[in-house]
Amino acid sequence: MTAAPDARESIVSAARSLFRRGLTHGSTGNLSVRIGDDRVLVTPTGSSLGTVEAGDLSVIDLRGRHVEGPKPSKEAFLHAALLRARPRAGAVVHTHSTYAAAVSCLDGLDPRDALPPLTAYFAMRVGRLPLLPYFAPGDRGLERTAEETARTHSALLLSNHGPIVAGASLGAALDAIEELEETAKLFLLLRGLPTRPLTPEQRRALEPPPLS
Numbered sequence: 001m002t003a004a005p006d007a008r009e010s011i012v013s014a015a016r017s018l019f020r021r022g023l024t025h026g027s028t029g030n031l032s033v034r035i036g037d038d039r040v041l042v043t044p045t046g047s048s049l050g051t052v053e054a055g056d057l058s059v060i061d062l063r064g065r066h067v068e069g070p071k072p073s074k075e076a077f078l079h080a081a082l083l084r085a086r087p088r089a090g091a092v093v094h095t096h097s098t099y100a101a102a103v104s105c106l107d108g109l110d111p112r113d114a115l116p117p118l119t120a121y122f123a124m125r126v127g128r129l130p131l132l133p134y135f136a137p138g139d140r141g142l143e144r145t146a147e148e149t150a151r152t153h154s155a156l157l158l159s160n161h162g163p164i165v166a167g168a169s170l171g172a173a174l175d176a177i178e179e180l181e182e183t184a185k186l187f188l189l190l191r192g193l194p195t196r197p198l199t200p201e202q203r204r205a206l207e208p209p210p211l212s
């Protein structure tokens with residue numbers, strides 16, 4: 001398929017950037033970009049984001065059904081769920097980035113607010129981060145909860161797995177997932193130390209509107 005060449009190139013360059021900086025490893029992580037009313041370009045299953053090529057990408061519809069190209073990511077249904085829930089979102093990024101994945105394994109997190117607003121950029125780019133229950137990768141049992149939660153949150157943390165983030169553009173989704181990863185790192189660095197997160201007022205003043 002030759003449609004959406006720019007979207008193909010932007011997925012490949014984002015994939016390379018994530019892989020090069022160690023934000024994805026092995027064949028983990030997947031990316032998608034909305035390319036039409038009911039069409040989404042997504043990375044294929046089992047691919048390394050370090051080597052996936054523009055011609056290797058899959059096309060799905062907004063129900064997560066395979067339309068064209070190689071077999072899509074097993075998380076394509078989740079990408080579609082976030083894009084359905086957030087009509088203004090143009091892209092979704094999922095990683096198993098180390099610090100966010102580590103936080104996703106911690107006991108005792110608040111499932112409605114898994115990371116505190118340690119910095120202004122976390123409040124601005126991520127907002128509130130809900131923790132979704134554990135499901136095996138590719139298990140569609142997560143679809144309904146993910147779609148419902150994504151109506152009011154652009155970033156979700158999957159228990160014992162990693163983050164998935166929707167953004168207005170692929171650049172915005174990357175920006176947010178990188179901010180999430182850095183905040184997870186700060187959170188783990190600061191564990192056990194007296195910490196002063198943003199106040200509720202400081203947080204509210206920075207948080208993005210729910211459907212942005």
Ligand SMILES: O=C(CO)COP(=O)(O)O
Pocket residue numbers: 027028029030043044045046047072073074075094095096137138
């Ligand atoms: O991150 C992954 C599973 O959660 C990778 O799966 P895919 O290779 O099917 O995209």
Ligand SMILES: [Zn+2]
Pocket residue numbers: 028029075094095096137161162
């Ligand atoms: Zn995954």
